[in-house]
Amino acid sequence: MARKVIFEFLEQLSKNNSKEWMDANRAYYEEAKNELINLFEPVLASLKEIDPRIVQPTARKAISRINNNLMFHPERPTYKDHFGVVFGHGKGLADFYVHLGTDETLMAGGIWHPDSARLKKIRTEIDYEGHKLMKTLNAEPFKSWFHFYTEGALKTAPKGYSxxxxxxxxxxxxxxxxxxxxTRKDILSVGFHDMVIESYSAILPMIDFLNVALLDDDGKY
Structure with missing residues (x-):
């Protein structure tokens, strides 16, 4: 299957993580990226049928940069060991993410480490409307497929809450x-397209809950 080149490239990049290697293997990188685009372009079309609010116009635009941000994290390698594909409603809002890595493959949704202002808005929404979020979290198939990230959670109640x-x-x-x-096998299977669509459908109510908290009455962030 042609899409195997996605992981073959990432494995070679992990062993040769340098600008010199990437410059010499730019065509290899483009081949892997093009297969990623071919994989996700029909996925994006199907997702937009479910949720026309998705802002990414093409699969190419949904793929995150493979370069690490060395300005803020100089200790990191020059390049990531994975491809990330993001679908969402706009910058700063909750979104849906597919991670294709050498050691880890997953689908996720929500908002990762929001700043204090956004986290405050989300906590206020949970305070008043948490039963709506719990309904999503306890519903199938979400409950069977997804689990929450709890790393870094407070050990006590946040300020203002009991x-x-x-x-x-x-x-x-x-x-x-x-x-x-x-698994990598999932991504390489003919059923991966449907798996992404089903996962997005299951997690979309949670994404909507978070974005309601973040957007004002005019629908602006």
Missing amino acids: QEHEFIELLRLKSIAAMRPI
Whole structure:
């Protein structure tokens, strides 16, 4: 299957993570990226049938840069060991993410480490409307497929909230995001397209809940 080149390229990049290697293998990189585009272009078309609010116009635009940001993290290697594909409603809002890596493959949705202003808005929404979010989290197939990121969660209640709050476990979170582990075999299978669509459909109510919290009455962030 042609899309195997996506992982073959990433494995070689992980062993030869340097600008010199990338410059010498630019055609190899473009081949892998083109296969990624071919994989996700029909996926994006199907996702937009479900959710026309998705802002990415093409699969190419949905692919994250493979370069690491060395200005803020100089200790990181020059290039990532994965491809990331993001579909969402706009910058700063909750979105849907597919991670294709050498060691880890997954689908996820939500908002990762929002700044204090956005986190405050989300906690306010959970405080008032947490039962709506819990309905999504307890629904199938979300409950079977996804689990929440709890790393870095507060050990106590955030300021202004009681330890006895009905939704205290959600209020403690610093990232409101859930992930579904998948395998490389899943990505290489003919059923991957449908798997992405089904996963997006399952997590979309959570994404909508978060974006309602973040957007004002005019629909602006």
